[in-house]
Amino acid sequence: MNLTLKIWRQVDANDKGKMVDYKVTEISESMSFLEMMDVLNEQLVNAGDQPVAFDHDCREGICGMCSMYINGEAHGPDRGVTTCQLHMRMFKDGDTITIEPWRAAAFPVIKDLVVNRSAFDRIQHAGGYISVNTSGNTQDANSIPISKHAADQAMDAATCIGCGACVATCKNSSAMLFVGAKVSQYALLPQGQIEAADRVQNMVAQMDLEGFGNCTNTGACEVECPKGISLDNIARMNRELMKANI
Amino acid sequence: MALDSKIPKGPIKDKWTDYKNHINLVNPANKRHIDVIVVGTGLAGGSASATLAELGYNVKSFAYQDSPRRAHSIAAQGGINAAKNYQGDGDSTFRLFYDTVKGGDYRSREANVYRLAEVSANIIDQCVAQGVPFARDYGGLLDNRSFGGVLVSRTFYAKGQTGQQLLLGAYSAMNRQIARGKIEMFNRHEMLDVVIVDGKARGIIARNLVTGEIERHSAHAVVIASGGYGNVYFLSTNAMGSNVTAGWKVHKKGAFFANPCYTQIHPTCIPRSGDYQSKLTLMSESLRNDGRIWVPKSLEDVKAIREGSKKPTDLTQDERDYFLERRYPAFGNLVPRDVASRAAKERCDAGYGVNATGEAVYLDFASSFERYGKEQAKIHNLENPSTAKIKELGQEIVKAKYGNLFQMYEKIIDQNPYETPMMIYPAVHYTMGGVWVDYNLMTTIPGCYAIGEANFSEHGANRLGASALMQGLADGYFVLPYTIGDYLADDIRTGKISTNSPEFEAAEKEVSERIEFFINNKGTHSVDYYHKKLGKIMWDKCGMSRNEEGLKNAIEEISALRNDFWKNVNVPGTATEYNEQLAKAGRVADFLELGELFAKDALQREESAGGHFREEHQTEDGEAKRRKEFQYVSAWEYKGEPKDAVLHKEELAYENIEVKERSYK
Numbered sequence: 001m002n003l004t005l006k007i008w009r010q011v012d013a014n015d016k017g018k019m020v021d022y023k024v025t026e027i028s029e030s031m032s033f034l035e036m037m038d039v040l041n042e043q044l045v046n047a048g049d050q051p052v053a054f055d056h057d058c059r060e061g062i063c064g065m066c067s068m069y070i071n072g073e074a075h076g077p078d079r080g081v082t083t084c085q086l087h088m089r090m091f092k093d094g095d096t097i098t099i100e101p102w103r104a105a106a107f108p109v110i111k112d113l114v115v116n117r118s119a120f121d122r123i124q125h126a127g128g129y130i131s132v133n134t135s136g137n138t139q140d141a142n143s144i145p146i147s148k149h150a151a152d153q154a155m156d157a158a159t160c161i162g163c164g165a166c167v168a169t170c171k172n173s174s175a176m177l178f179v180g181a182k183v184s185q186y187a188l189l190p191q192g193q194i195e196a197a198d199r200v201q202n203m204v205a206q207m208d209l210e211g212f213g214n215c216t217n218t219g220a221c222e223v224e225c226p227k228g229i230s231l232d233n234i235a236r237m238n239r240e241l242m243k244a245n246i
Numbered sequence: 247m248a249l250d251s252k253i254p255k256g257p258i259k260d261k262w263t264d265y266k267n268h269i270n271l272v273n274p275a276n277k278r279h280i281d282v283i284v285v286g287t288g289l290a291g292g293s294a295s296a297t298l299a300e301l302g303y304n305v306k307s308f309a310y311q312d313s314p315r316r317a318h319s320i321a322a323q324g325g326i327n328a329a330k331n332y333q334g335d336g337d338s339t340f341r342l343f344y345d346t347v348k349g350g351d352y353r354s355r356e357a358n359v360y361r362l363a364e365v366s367a368n369i370i371d372q373c374v375a376q377g378v379p380f381a382r383d384y385g386g387l388l389d390n391r392s393f394g395g396v397l398v399s400r401t402f403y404a405k406g407q408t409g410q411q412l413l414l415g416a417y418s419a420m421n422r423q424i425a426r427g428k429i430e431m432f433n434r435h436e437m438l439d440v441v442i443v444d445g446k447a448r449g450i451i452a453r454n455l456v457t458g459e460i461e462r463h464s465a466h467a468v469v470i471a472s473g474g475y476g477n478v479y480f481l482s483t484n485a486m487g488s489n490v491t492a493g494w495k496v497h498k499k500g501a502f503f504a505n506p507c508y509t510q511i512h513p514t515c516i517p518r519s520g521d522y523q524s525k526l527t528l529m530s531e532s533l534r535n536d537g538r539i540w541v542p543k544s545l546e547d548v549k550a551i552r553e554g555s556k557k558p559t560d561l562t563q564d565e566r567d568y569f570l571e572r573r574y575p576a577f578g579n580l581v582p583r584d585v586a587s588r589a590a591k592e593r594c595d596a597g598y599g600v601n602a603t604g605e606a607v608y609l610d611f612a613s614s615f616e617r618y619g620k621e622q623a624k625i626h627n628l629e630n631p632s633t634a635k636i637k638e639l640g641q642e643i644v645k646a647k648y649g650n651l652f653q654m655y656e657k658i659i660d661q662n663p664y665e666t667p668m669m670i671y672p673a674v675h676y677t678m679g680g681v682w683v684d685y686n687l688m689t690t691i692p693g694c695y696a697i698g699e700a701n702f703s704e705h706g707a708n709r710l711g712a713s714a715l716m717q718g719l720a721d722g723y724f725v726l727p728y729t730i731g732d733y734l735a736d737d738i739r740t741g742k743i744s745t746n747s748p749e750f751e752a753a754e755k756e757v758s759e760r761i762e763f764f765i766n767n768k769g770t771h772s773v774d775y776y777h778k779k780l781g782k783i784m785w786d787k788c789g790m791s792r793n794e795e796g797l798k799n800a801i802e803e804i805s806a807l808r809n810d811f812w813k814n815v816n817v818p819g820t821a822t823e824y825n826e827q828l829a830k831a832g833r834v835a836d837f838l839e840l841g842e843l844f845a846k847d848a849l850q851r852e853e854s855a856g857g858h859f860r861e862e863h864q865t866e867d868g869e870a871k872r873r874k875e876f877q878y879v880s881a882w883e884y885k886g887e888p889k890d891a892v893l894h895k896e897e898l899a900y901e902n903i904e905v906k907e908r909s910y911k
Contacts, residue, residue, distance in 0.1 A: 060483075133300045138368075191376070
């Protein structure tokens with residue numbers, strides 16, 4: 001198929017940036033979206049132009065690196081996938097596709113479609129861990145049984161890949177789904193109880209400091225999350241925070 | 247220079263304990279004055295960084311991604327082995343040790359593998375304490391599954407995302423130390439050289455990938471944890487950015503590179519679909535617990551399937567060749583990876599491949615749907631359940647186990663694997679070869695260590711499933727923190743290492759000159775053009791089976807391709823901006839050298855062992871044939887061009903395991 005691409009180009013963080021039109025031809029529907037971008041970039045390099053910068057790495061939907069806002073949707077029109085897992089069979093010959101970076105005050109653009117997500121790391125530094133040193137002398141892994149239900153729920157929360165689609169899609173650029181998922185993972189496990197109060201308070205404080213917005217329960221984050229992280233995690237975080245503050 | 251593996255004396259089960267009891271320690275006050283650089287933040291690098299910082303060292307960690315959490319360990323799916331024997335099925339430290347040595351086709355070092363098996367149980371305890379949500383059974387205890395090449399269930403897992411959960415565990419441990427200021431994290435940075443001062447590794451030259459700035463970083467020791475070099479094939483299951491550069495740079499500065507030709511070609515990957523393909527996707531080996539691998543028995547059926555006039559589900563059981571079950575009745579679909587891959591290739595080469603390219607075999611879950619469905623029907627007291635009901639119940643169980651893998655398959659291939667068998671084909675996945683290290687995990691450069699997949703490791707000529715995660719975390723959490731202390735105990739009076747020395751100056755100059763070359767060379771071909779050409783040579787001539795003629799050709803062709811690269815490569819943009827093409831040019835330049843050494847190593851190793859299959863050396867029924875005279879590690883010393891590399895041999899002694907024919911029949 002032949003496509004028109006409207007892509008956000010921005011030289012660096014200080015540049016104003018603009019949309020630029022490109023044409024690509026003979027795109028196979030079995031290609032992934034990023035393979036289509038590779039075709040475009042090879043074309044640009046061979047023509048002596050600057051290729052489009054975009055983040056990507058594992059290309060199997062787990063590293064959380066890729067981050068494109070495609071036709072007004074984080075990770076594009078398919079559900080439950082990252083941009084790298086999006087396939088061209090979702091588009092039609094002759095389509096015009098608009099591609100933008102994540103847009104949020106807390107995620108400044110580095111270049112073109114590449115943004116800086118280190119705010120997420122700093123929230124994790126504030127409390128996204130259990131304080132246990134490596135020793136080889138921790139208690140046996142089976143000494144505390146954990147109900148399958150709790151373990152599965154913790155796993156569902158822990159499945160977050162930290163891509164930032166939730167922030168990008170939220171009208172308030174809220175990071176509540178991301179933070180809620182981490183708080184929930186530990187809140188659901190016995191190992192996480194000791195530091196639960198400090199953890200939620202510190203992580204939420206850092207989240208606010210980074211300039212993420214508040215949650216107004218529209219649920220767009222849950223829809224766009226490539227890993228299907230549930231809104232329940234935001235409710236659980238709020239409950240944990242309330243408990244900690246009392 | 248003679249290779250000294252520094253294996254401690256004494257009985258194998260006491261070596262590690264005795265070693266730990268007698269090494270030098272650094273007191274906590276002195277650790278504050280010692281710096282360690284760790285390159286890479288995967289399971290090995292992440293766990294090492296966190297543990298060294300907990301101990302009190304000042305750690306500087308480097309990752310080319312935007313966060314340590316994105317290292318490619320995150321993509322490991324199936325699980326992590328540990329000799330816990332929670333299932334009471336006869337597992338033990340010795341059995342894990344034995345399986346790993348046998349699985350590696352008797353080409354690994356006994357003492358290292360035993361230590362790995364010994365600390366494996368601690369890893370699970372540590373991870374659970376960190377909040378890693380491993381799968382559990384209804385009683386609340388940890389669940390296990392079985393992996394290829396073993397007869398016990400010792401694999402712990404977190405859905406099909408075990409690597410992700412273990413990496414996030416190590417990342418969380420890192421975060422705690424970053425928050426305390428004990429780890430200084432350098433994201434979007436790439437190591438471009440190691441700096442040697444007075445014969446010791448004392449720092450690195452790194453490039454900030456956002457600004458292009460070249461930086462000098464000093465330390466008392468340098469740890470390379472940068473993963474494997476599967477991307478030398480262009481197409482592999484590695485991440486797009488995975489590269490050999492850190493390992494290759496230390497090799498060029500004096501670290502020997504061991505067994506480069508030992509590559510793992512993983513049997514269960516999604517087949518390629520076209521020339522535009524940028525990477526291959528793995529489906530966890532755990533699928534072979536429940537999936538059966540087959541091709542049609544008759545070539546007419548193959549033809550009909552390829553033309554679309556027959557569907558795989560149309561074929562009766564009698565019309566199917568379950569070739570792994572046929573050839574290896576004892577292990578069946580759970581033979582080790584090298585064996586499964588070669589068997590699939592053998593069928594496809596004989597014309598039985600089931601897709602348009604002729605490079606695919608089926609992985610079929612129909613039997614499992616039925617087996618689990620009947621079990622569920624019993625559990626739920628359903629009398630005379632219909633076939634459809636049984637299938638539905640069975641599918642629910644399979645979905646709970648591998649749902650994310652089935653979804654991934656469907657998104658890529660656009661076929662529903664619950665209704666039609668999956669198509670799979672082997673792909674490059676892991677490299678057993680790497681930087682040579684001694685028992686202390688130190689390379690032949692004093693103060694330079696290599697851990698995880700970056701070293702030549704404990705896996706010999708073939709790695710068993712779920713053992714990479716085990717080795718990465720064992721090295722980082724439990725081995726390196728001891729061994730590096732023994733070395734650093736001599737450095738307590740050294741003080742801060744200056745970056746203003748002539749050695750740093752020279753290393754920086756070399757790095758800058760290479761970058762300037764790329765930017766100023768107005769060539770005609772893109773970096774990917776060369777990478778794809780290299781990949782094709784590697785796959786065709788250094789792939790699942792190799793022969794003398796092909797390897798000799800490969801050496802010539804790679805050398806010619808490298809010369810062409812240095813004349814005609816085209817890198818757009820400047821050196822002072824975010825420039826992915828520039829970063830990639832440096833990585834491909836290193837792959838072009840490694841590729842030739844790889845072929846040279848494969849040519850020199852005139853035997854078949856594990857993932858290295860030489861057509862000249864096979865048994866009558868096509869199995870790999872080891873040769874006693876090659877029972878050594880090939881460690882290559884850099885001497886300029888890859889063709890001039892000098893071979894050093896580390897003889898392997900087996901005192902606790904009898905070397906036998908590796909049979910899975």
